[in-house]
Amino acid sequence: MEKTYQPKEIEARWQAYWRDHQTFKVVEDPIGPKFYCLEMFPYPSGRIHMGHVRVYAIGDVIARFKRMRGYQVLHPMGWDAFGLPAENAAIQKKVHPAVWTAQNIGYMRSQLQKMGLSYDWDREVTTCRPEYYRWNQWFFLKMYERGLAYRKMASVNWCPSCATVLANEQVIEGHCWRCDSVVIQKNLEQWFFRITAYAEELLSESDRLTGWPQRVLVMQKNWIGKSRGVEIAFPVADRSEKLSIFTTRPDTLFGVTFMSIAAEHPLLPALIAGRPEEAAVRAFIEKVKGQDKTVRTALNQEKEGVFTGAHAVHPLTGERIPIWVANFVLMDYGTGIVMAVPAHDQRDFEFARKYHLPIRIVIQNPSGTLAEPLTAAYTEEAGTLVNSGPFSGLPPLEAQSAIARSVEEKGLGREKIHYRLRDWGVSRQRYWGTPIPMLYCERCGVVPVPESDLPVALPEDVPFTGKGGSPLSESPSFLNTICPKCGGPARRETDTMDTFVDSSWYFLRYTSPHETSGPIHPKGAAHWMPVDQYIGGIEHAVLHLLYARFFTKVIRDLGLIKVGEPFAHLLTQGMVIKDGAKMSKSKGNIVDPDQLIETFGADTSRLFSLFAAPPEKDLEWSDEGVQGAFRFLQRVWRMVQEFAASGRALREQIDLSEASPRVKQIRRMTHRTIKRVTEDIEKGFQFNTAIAALMEFYNALSRDPSAAPPSQEEEQKHRAAYTEALDHLVLLLSPFAPHLSESLWEVLGHSPSILDVSWPSYDPAWTEEEVVEVVVQVNGKVRSKFPAPANADEETLKERAVSDPKTQPWIEGRPIKKVIVVKGKLVNIVV
Structure with missing residues (x-):
């Protein structure tokens, strides 16, 4: 028996098991229901933060729960890998953006794997790779053919600090969404996506998004205006x-x-x-x-x-x-x-x-x-x-x-x-983004790059100076080319695409990430789309979420998919705050997930982030709360280990209908907890109350008297009920604390993996009390209480209430006008 809970060893073992057995790999199966669970993918900044821990733990609970409910679950992860920080790193640290990004991805991937997240890493998508961004370019060309991509001189939002254009949606109260610098106006020749062509559909279709928070829909409607x-x-x-x-x-x-x-x-x-x-x-x-x-x-x-x-x-x-x-x-x-x-x-x-x-x-x-x-x-x-x-x-x-x-x-x-909506300006004067696949020829004018020449790859010979303007214009090997129409000299467009283009369709790429003949395989997309549950911050309401809806409609009109909306349900989680403010380096209130996992383990980190607040609310960090979550897991570990070592486990089918009240109470607690946890997860993802129910269940089991039952038959019934209770405690805990649950499931004598076990169902008959307390009122005032069988009929309850000695003084000598019975709860005598 392993009395001591050692999360580091336990978690390493089960992560290796899942990896070696490809536990999370998913293949389309036309038989059976599907469930596509997706959290917004991260920018590879170098390290995950507690906000990541929270949102990915939320998604993982949903994915594991649905899998145990019999769904084929697609739960992928990737990297929103283009962006300004990589370019700034190249300027400041003299490291190429591709190298910096790859290093960050490698480290962050290992961090996510240490959290025990059930991702199918075979479907990993990285947007800065040519095999991905070539399809950004392909979509651009298709949109250009249809008049949805065009170029014009325009007054644009310019961030002097980032030295690039910002879309209207990226200006927050006059400041840059990324660096908070004051934005100015500047006249530039820019490429635009004609999102206004879909304004009416974006507006009208939002009424069908019944699985989205009303607040997000209102923000989008106001933005479309x-x-x-x-x-x-x-x-x-x-x-x-x-x-x-x-x-x-x-x-x-x-x-x-x-x-x-x-x-x-x-x-x-x-x-x-x-x-x-x-x-x-x-x-x-x-x-x-x-x-x-x-x-x-x-x-x-x-x-x-x-x-x-x-x-x-x-x-x-x-x-x-x-x-x-x-x-x-x-x-x-x-x-x-x-x-x-x-x-x-x-x-x-x-x-x-x-x-x-x-x-x-x-x-x-x-x-x-x-x-x-x-x-x-x-x-x-x-x-x-x-x-x-x-x-x-x-x-x-x-x-x-x-x-x-x-x-x-x-x-x-x-x-x-x-x-109010304006077309989406997608030109950016940066290097680390998707090159816009257009050429300029003095004889032919603006010429699209032929599809056969895609991808237009980013060049290596670019100096990173930070002086402003597009760095691609400093690369002769990139800039100078041949016009595909006339064969004469031409120059390439040196702006790159807004990185929000990358995240506008990545959820589709996950459905067929290795497809080479197109951006999406229609069969994979038809099977998995739309995303059943999408999870991410509300700050993306009029940025990513609106652009993703637009792109989905364009891709539908290109004939690649049939759905017009990408996300059936949306959960916008709250922030993680400490000392009353959002965690940030500048405020000095950062909690390092690596240190947290090293000290307490991934299961504790997950459990605390899910228990401390409902998912849509802000989570206030608490060191005491983390320690409390760890202590709870320690106690569950010890209880199961001691029971398994006692040799008292019994899984025979035994009729408990005539068992003692003590045994029946164990069975009743088990089925009530199954009901509560199932409903809390299914109805609004109230993980905090689901975990509270598990803690109450554990406490009740730990208080079960140690005295031996009076007979061998009763002993067998008690063993069967207690074994059933611990089996279900571990099963119900598994989406929240998967490593510990895998170990305890094995300790209880089962074969791994617990993910392959069906989620338990409850018997409604065992969720009801046998005896209930009935309140007696006379003219609406409480006069007595008495115990009664839960299934007692109205006549029985009436007779008992009227004859109750405590009731008699209040009704004696007064005619009874009527008796109102609320079965199992209340009898009100009106005199």
Whole structure:
């Protein structure tokens, strides 16, 4: 008997067993249900952190549980291996990104294996390898053929620190999502993916994602930002141009007192040319053009502008309206020009009051108390139109339809739908990413690389200086090539793709990771997709998760898959925090998983991370909690070892229906625990309460009296019940603490692996109490309690309650109107 729990030796043994027996290898089987469980793959930064431990432990419990429930489980792992840190390492440490990345992957893989995670490592995917990124390039070419990839000059988000472009989704409150530097605007020729072509489908299909957290769906819907409104043309006074505006409030059209135009609007230079105001406007444009968009549009940002000297003509009244440049108007939404209605828009109100522009009320509130001068804009849609010509007197919602119809009938505009979502800028001025497979020929223009020439591989002769711009432009062997159309000289595109492209389809590659004839084998994808359970942080709600949905729809339309949504269910786990803050090197509150596993073992690390909080909540680190988890495993180890050494195990089929209350209680605890743990895992992944149930089960078993039963027959029944209890304690614990469970399963006399054993089922009859406590009320007030058989009928309970000596004083001499019985719980006598 091994009395001492030695996790280091136990875990090394079973990890070797799983590896040698290929326990986690999965092959498609058309018979039987499948389950695809996936955690978001990590960037190979060098070492895993406690956030990794938590999310991968969550996924592993689900995968092991489903496998024991009879599912074929696909549970793969890989590496989101392109990215800026590798390039920075090349600059700072003079180590090539490929070497740095490979070293990190090797170490992190060993860390994950030491956690005992049930990954099929034969399906490992590494995105920086040419055999993977060649298919990024293939998708790019297919999207280019279909008009979904295109190039244009655009004002882009530029991170000075990372020296690269950022997609809109990668700018968080004006700062770079990776390094937190302030983002500026810059005009560059860029490649884009036309994600807006799928805006409506991305929006409408989100309603079918019933397995996703509502918070994530709301974030995506807000990011897509669908608006119904009217596009109206305002002629420029004394000019042929027209200013097109989009408004969701046509009911306020008669309240327009000025126009606001974005500093980046292409019409602006022509509007100001030769006017006295030209110099001031150009100075203002220079001032705001480098400012981040989110800063410019923030509600608390100072509203600034300058008059252009030009006027527009109101399409319905003919009134001349001044045109102003305003810092809060962007080209990214609508048309880049806003009809300003200061009486009914707070931003316009603040601007008008600052620059002494007219404010005209056109919607009177229901109480009729709105009067000039206003102290704030009235923005409600309740009330009545005033000062609005033939539409005065209409309620705002009715006026919206009437004015929109009038504008359209007069040929001045049309109803339209706008989206906040903008196309995905994928060009990055970095080395360590997928080269964009396009060429530039002076004779032929932009030419796609032939598919037969893929992959366009990253060159080795690149100097890493950190001076900005694409390092690929410094490699003559990469840059200079031959045009496949005319045979003349050509140069390659030197930008690489946004690394979010890599993670937009990796989950599909896992279904056929060794396929060479295409990115995905249709048979493998048809079998495994969609991912049944996806797990990762909510910070990816409008980055990775939206891009992955977009890519899935594109790949479906290419005919490679049939599903349009990649993830059926999504779990967004909380952060691991210590001392009230997210763990980080800068805060000095890091816990090293290596040290934790060295000291306490992987099973303790897993158990604590799963027990300390529900998966969707933040987990507050506790050294005492870790020690508590370790002590629990020690006690389970000792209990099972001692029982096995006693030779009392008995697995004969014995009828326990006539056993003693002590034996029945053991059987009842066993089946109740099976029920609780099963339901807690299946219904919301409440691992913390499932583990609590196992701890309660252990405590109850450890309190079972040691005195021998009164007869040999009763002794046999007790041995059978206790053996069944320990077998199930170990089985139920196995998804959470797999190494210890494998060892104890063997100690109990079973053959490995415990993963090949079916998850236990419970007998409902054994989850109920034989005797329950029934409460007696008289007119709703508790007057007595008595024990009764759990299956006692209503008449029996009524008679017992009415005749109870403690009840008699409260009902004696008073007629009973009715008796309400809640079976097994309550009798209420109404007198």
